[in-house]
Amino acid sequence: MMGLQASYNNNMVAIVVVLCLVMNVAIMCNAGKTSSFVRKVEKTEDMPLDSDVFQVPPGYNAPQQVHIMQGDHVGKAVIVSWVTADEPGSSTVLYWSENSKLKKQAKGKVVTYKFYNYTSGYIHHCTIKKLKFNTKYYYEVGTGQTTRQFWFKTPPEVGPDVPYIFGVIGDIGQTFDSNITLTHYENNPKKGEAVLFVGDLSYADEYPNADNVRWDTWGRFMERSLAYQPWIWTAGNHEIDYKPELGERKLFRVFNTRYPVPYKASESDDPVWYSIKRASAYIIVLSSYSAHGKYSPQYWWLKDELKKVNRSETPWLIVLMHAPLYNSNDDHYMEGESMRIVFESWFVKNKVDVVFAGHVHAYERSERVSNVAYNIQNGLCTPVKDRSAPVYINIGDGGNIQGLSNILREPQPDYSAYREASFGHAIFDIKNRTHAHYSWHRNQDGYAVEADSMWFFNRHWHQIDDSTTSKSEIQ
Numbered sequence: 001m002m003g004l005q006a007s008y009n010n011n012m013v014a015i016v017v018v019l020c021l022v023m024n025v026a027i028m029c030n031a032g033k034t035s036s037f038v039r040k041v042e043k044t045e046d047m048p049l050d051s052d053v054f055q056v057p058p059g060y061n062a063p064q065q066v067h068i069m070q071g072d073h074v075g076k077a078v079i080v081s082w083v084t085a086d087e088p089g090s091s092t093v094l095y096w097s098e099n100s101k102l103k104k105q106a107k108g109k110v111v112t113y114k115f116y117n118y119t120s121g122y123i124h125h126c127t128i129k130k131l132k133f134n135t136k137y138y139y140e141v142g143t144g145q146t147t148r149q150f151w152f153k154t155p156p157e158v159g160p161d162v163p164y165i166f167g168v169i170g171d172i173g174q175t176f177d178s179n180i181t182l183t184h185y186e187n188n189p190k191k192g193e194a195v196l197f198v199g200d201l202s203y204a205d206e207y208p209n210a211d212n213v214r215w216d217t218w219g220r221f222m223e224r225s226l227a228y229q230p231w232i233w234t235a236g237n238h239e240i241d242y243k244p245e246l247g248e249r250k251l252f253r254v255f256n257t258r259y260p261v262p263y264k265a266s267e268s269d270d271p272v273w274y275s276i277k278r279a280s281a282y283i284i285v286l287s288s289y290s291a292h293g294k295y296s297p298q299y300w301w302l303k304d305e306l307k308k309v310n311r312s313e314t315p316w317l318i319v320l321m322h323a324p325l326y327n328s329n330d331d332h333y334m335e336g337e338s339m340r341i342v343f344e345s346w347f348v349k350n351k352v353d354v355v356f357a358g359h360v361h362a363y364e365r366s367e368r369v370s371n372v373a374y375n376i377q378n379g380l381c382t383p384v385k386d387r388s389a390p391v392y393i394n395i396g397d398g399g400n401i402q403g404l405s406n407i408l409r410e411p412q413p414d415y416s417a418y419r420e421a422s423f424g425h426a427i428f429d430i431k432n433r434t435h436a437h438y439s440w441h442r443n444q445d446g447y448a449v450e451a452d453s454m455w456f457f458n459r460h461w462h463q464i465d466d467s468t469t470s471k472s473e474i475q
């Protein structure tokens, strides 16, 4: 009798579970979704200074904090950067392609800086040029007994149907959660070949006197990815370092000294806004914390820059910035509004495929909407569905010391397709000129689980509706 009762109970549980799943799918199909996923709420903490991920590599003056970055506009050059602690040593990089025994040398330069009572190690930057596309290279830095070897793979030649997989990460910091985010990215079965990083790197400025030792720990922690694939840097508010009380008035000085980008290759005069091409993507990086009003340098640069994009060469037009233009989280609400007013109409006119932003420590994906009709007199100030508009993705959920932004504004706006306050990363998987598969991966799931996903249809080549909620037919 007891056995029959248990069996009946089990069946009922199964029926309820199936019903819940069906209802859940129905909800997902019909409207924007606010996830009910339950996550831990404890405050996240930076990993302590004696953590294994922060260990200094062994050997006298051993190169540390090794990282690479695309060094030109198309991907035939790479900037290699590293730090030596004891003495300048050598700024030369030895490199060779996988199938060649011929080792070449590139000479770099070394710089140091002071920040209040901190003095940096010797920071080396060396640009390797004239590389072959789609080729694995090994490289070696350091001298004498203390050399270290790494490798990178150059991107395929720029072209319209070149598949390429980007990781997308923001606001990562150096907490235990940051380490989980990085580990999840590394173990995702979809292997990102470069990362679109939307700002806020080390959060060193959260420490007294913006203790730059935390830039060094961050560089050592992140080396396991940064030395092997480029992270396309965007400046966040934690990179500004405007601290007059410490005598620091030059914006982004530490960030720009440590993490160079090829801004001159896109005729920019400032490293915090620039562009690169990589495979089939044209990536424009903007600075939320630099002037962007009409007639500002960034305004003029972007106006000219958008004219240079040739969708027959690079179908995928991607914009990175730190402060999101669309998000329905209570945190940093409307902070991107000044940039939206100036640049949104250009994004629509030029059919930008996607805008990735961070800053808000949660995840949110919008439908394709624009809000460009308002002229201060006509009252038309509601976002409307717009097939020429980008999808706005807020991915400031890398796991930093400030924790999650878990107050979601109610009701969820119609333009908001999916939102959740969990840490994670995303993958933008370009298949060809018309299709890209996008997925968001929360840290608590298995490596292959897609907590949110959509197929992107390219706005230039395949401009049909790719919305994922019926409510996105906003009037």
Ligand SMILES: [Fe+2]
Residues within 6 Å of the ligand: 171, 200, 236, 237, 238, 322, 358, 359, 360
């Ligand atoms: Fe931020």
